Amino acid sequence: xxxxxxxxxxxxxxxxxxxxxxxxxxxxxxxxxxxxxxxxxxxxxxxxxxxxxxxxxxxxxxxxxxxxxxxxxxxxxxxxxxxxxxxxxxxxxxxxxxxxxxxxxxxxxxxxxxxxxxxxxxxxxxxxxxxxxxxxxxxxxxxxxxxxxxxxxxxxxxxxxxxxxxxxxxxxxxxxxxxxxxxxxxxxxxxxxxxxxxxxxxxxxxxxxx
Amino acid sequence: xxxxxxxxxxxxxxxxxxxxxxxxxxxxxxxxxxxxxxxxxxxxxxxxxxxxxxxxxxxxxxxxxxxxxxxxxxxxxxxxxxxxxxxxxxxxxxxxxxxxxxxxxxxxxxxxxxxxxxxxxxxxxxxxxxxxxxxxxxxxxxxxxxxxxxxxxxxxxxxxxxxxxxxxxxxxxxxxxxxxxxxxxxxxxxxxxxxxxxxxxxxxxxxxxx
DNA sequence: TAATTTTTGAACTGTTTGGTTATATATCGG
DNA sequence: CCGATATATAACCAAACAGTTCAAAAATTA
Numbered sequence: 121x122x123x124x125x126x127x128x129x130x131x132x133x134x135x136x137x138x139x140x141x142x143x144x145x146x147x148x149x150x151x152x153x154x155x156x157x158x159x160x161x162x163x164x165x166x167x168x169x170x171x172x173x174x175x176x177x178x179x180x181x182x183x184x185x186x187x188x189x190x191x192x193x194x195x196x197x198x199x200x201x202x203x204x205x206x207x208x209x210x211x212x213x214x215x216x217x218x219x220x221x222x223x224x225x226x227x228x229x230x231x232x233x234x235x236x237x238x239x240x241x242x243x244x245x246x247x248x249x250x251x252x253x254x255x256x257x258x259x260x261x262x263x264x265x266x267x268x269x270x271x272x273x274x275x276x277x278x279x280x281x282x283x284x285x286x287x288x289x290x291x292x293x294x295x296x297x298x299x300x301x302x303x304x305x306x307x308x309x310x311x312x313x314x315x316x317x318x319x320x321x322x323x324x325x326x327x328x329x330x
Numbered sequence: 331x332x333x334x335x336x337x338x339x340x341x342x343x344x345x346x347x348x349x350x351x352x353x354x355x356x357x358x359x360x361x362x363x364x365x366x367x368x369x370x371x372x373x374x375x376x377x378x379x380x381x382x383x384x385x386x387x388x389x390x391x392x393x394x395x396x397x398x399x400x401x402x403x404x405x406x407x408x409x410x411x412x413x414x415x416x417x418x419x420x421x422x423x424x425x426x427x428x429x430x431x432x433x434x435x436x437x438x439x440x441x442x443x444x445x446x447x448x449x450x451x452x453x454x455x456x457x458x459x460x461x462x463x464x465x466x467x468x469x470x471x472x473x474x475x476x477x478x479x480x481x482x483x484x485x486x487x488x489x490x491x492x493x494x495x496x497x498x499x500x501x502x503x504x505x506x507x508x509x510x511x512x513x514x515x516x517x518x519x520x521x522x523x524x525x526x527x528x529x530x531x532x533x534x535x536x537x538x539x540x
Numbered sequence: 541t542a543a544t545t546t547t548t549g550a551a552c553t554g555t556t557t558g559g560t561t562a563t564a565t566a567t568c569g570g
Numbered sequence: 571c572c573g574a575t576a577t578a579t580a581a582c583c584a585a586a587c588a589g590t591t592c593a594a595a596a597a598t599t600a
Contacts, residue, residue, distance in 0.1 A: 130546020131596040152450050154364035158588060168548050173589070231449075239509060240362050240450045251510055282523045285503075289524070292506055293499020299449060300461055313492045314499070320530045341566040341577040368558060378578050380560080389558070 137175065140165040144176075144186050150229035153183055153241045184245065190233045191253050194222060202260055208268040212287065212319060215261070216311035219291040223298035224307065231299030235292055258284050275321070283318050290314040347385065350375040354386075354396050360439035363393055363451045394455060400443045401463050404432060412470055418478040422497065422529060425471070426521035429501040433508035434517065441509030445502055468494045485531070493528050500524040 147156050147164040158179060162169050176182040201214035223232050231237070238250055261284040268274050294307050294314070357366050357374040368389060372379050386392040411424035433442050441447070448460055471494040478484050504517050504524070 128546075129544075129598045131548075131598085133547065152364075152452070154362075155450075155452055157586080159586095168550095170549080170590080171547065174547085179588070235506070236449060239446060239506065240365075242362070242365055247510070254507070254510060279523070282520070283527075285520060286500065286524055286527055289503020289507070290496065290499050292503045293496075296445070296449065296502055296506075297464070297499070300457070300464060310492070310495060313489070314496055316533070317493075317496055317527065317530070320527070320533065323526070323530065339568055339575050341568090341575080343577065344566095367556080369556095378580095380579085381577065383559070384577085 133171070133175075135165070135167050135171070140167050141176075141186055141189055144182060145190055145233060146228055148183060148186055148237060149231065149233050152237050180243065183241070184249075187233060187238055187246065187249060191249070194232075194234065195253070195256065197222070198257065199260055202264050208264065208271075208273045209315065209319060211264055211268075213312055213315040215287065216291055216294060216315055217308060220294050220298065220304060220307040220311050223295040224304040230301065232295045235295045236299045254288065257288050261287050274319070277322070279322065287314075287318045290318065343381070345375070345377050345381070350377050350386075351396055351399055354392060355400055355443060356438055358393060358396055358447060359441065359443050362447050390453065393451070394459075397443060397448055397456065397459060401459070404442075404444065405463070405466065407432070408467065409470055412474050413477075418474065418481075418483045419525065419529060421474055421478075423522055423525040425497065426501055426504060426525050427518060430504050430508065430514060430517040430521050433505040434514040440511065442505045445505045446509045464498065467498050471497050484529070487532070489532065497524075497528045500528065 143165045144161055147161050151160055156179075158169065158172070161167075161179075161182070162172060165172065167175070172182070176185060198215060198218055201218040202211050205211045205214055219232075224230055234250065234253060238246055241247075262280050265274070265278060265280040265284060269276050269278060269280070291314075294311055297310075298304070298307055353375045354371055357370050361370055366389075368379065368382070371377075371389075371392070372382060375382065377385070382392070386395060408425060408428055411428040412421050415421045415424055429442075434440055444460065444463060448456055451457075468491075472490050475484070475488060475490040475494060479486050479488060479490070501524075504521055507520075508514070508517055
């Protein structure tokens with residue numbers, strides 16, 4: 121039952137750490153950082169109060185763990201959406217579709233932990249994390265654009281840096297509109313149109329390919 | 331000294347209501363809604379605690395007043411930026427420049443009350459207000475686009491609705507990046523490039539004008 | 541079964557919060 | 571100058587909060 125692990129000595133935990141973190145994510149996402157009380161977290165995570173402190177540290181530490189896990193998972197999905205499809209068009213559309221889907225997934229409050237709740241947390245470490253995450257997202261998109269240039273999908277003078285940050289900005293906009301309650305269907309449609317926009321050729325260039 | 335107004339009977343106020351509201355805006359903007367305590371507001375507004383309650387109501391009511399005043403002022407400036415310039419290019423560039431400037435103005439925390447702090451307030455009235463404000467912004471931009479179509483600046487099949495919400499999304503993205511500490515100079519440059527993007531002709535169309 | 545180790549549940553604590561209530565003070569009408 | 575009216579100062583209050591303590595409980599090893 122515990123193949124690789126020696127069973128620890130004392131009373132076993134009544135909760136799964138990973139699951140508890142996911143539940144904490146839901147709580148923070150729906151109530152915000154300040155809005156989520158320890159009681160909310162205790163209730164939502166199915167973990168006793170002292171266990172919460174002994175296992176996850178204080179509220180701030182817990183939030184950072186939740187944020188990191190969330191960002192890692194979301195980043196991995198975004199990278200997959202970006203690099204798995206063969207065509208750039210599908211990559212960009214998939215990137216935006218993924219943003220809409222995570223921002224409107226059922227069973228969770230609309231919006232995004234990274235884009236809608238974390239920015240309001242008054243904490244230097246959180247702010248730095250968000251900066252890095254944003255820079256990472258833009259870098260990923262830039263790389264995908266450069267791959268597409270190498271593959272001849274878009275012309276070599278495609279404005280990689282500008283379009284990359286614009287794509288990320290558009291994705292942020294979709295996420296914020298999701299948080300405002302805009303229906304997923306509308307946003308998915310807007311995501312498609314946004315994908316078309318960022319792939320448009322520059323002024324004065326002939327349209328490169330279909 | 332009081333031209334149109336009968337001087338009230340009792341002890342005169344030691345503060346100006348309008349000024350106090352503006353100072354409250356600064357407090358909410360820098361600390362967020364939950365983060366701003368009544369003591370913060372009292373200190374920042376230069377108003378005594380009971381005066382705050384008797385004049386502005388409770389914290390929530392005060393925030394709504396602040397939000398409405400802020401939105402009105404910002405909306406007016408945005409409309410001016412949008413409708414004053416003769417060319418559409420200048421309008422769109424001005425709209426985005428205005429967003430960057432208000433989000434990075436000195437003497438105030440970076441970001442925007444409407445886009446960065448209000449969305450986190452867990453209040454139905456606030457949420458509805460934000461929805462309406464966002465819809466209003468998109469409607470303004472759409473109208474400007476239609477004016478430009480009438481003026482022959484852009485072709486009649488310009489995707490007005492899509493480009494309008496994309497422009498607003500891009501402006502939101504710029505604002506959020508401002509809040510993350512991105513320097514004004516970078517954002518102003520990105521604003522220009524974003525303006526170019528949303529004015530790009532659709533696929534398969536010849537570029538309409540210089 | 542007895543000793544040990546760890547988690548759990550409940551009650552507790554000091555602080556901070558939003559909001560109120562005296563009480564003193566400043567201005568106006570007469 | 572005196573009463574009426576409105577504002578300001580400061581102390582106050584109950585509720586909610588983050589974080590802790592402690593004994594009971596559940597598992598281990600021997």
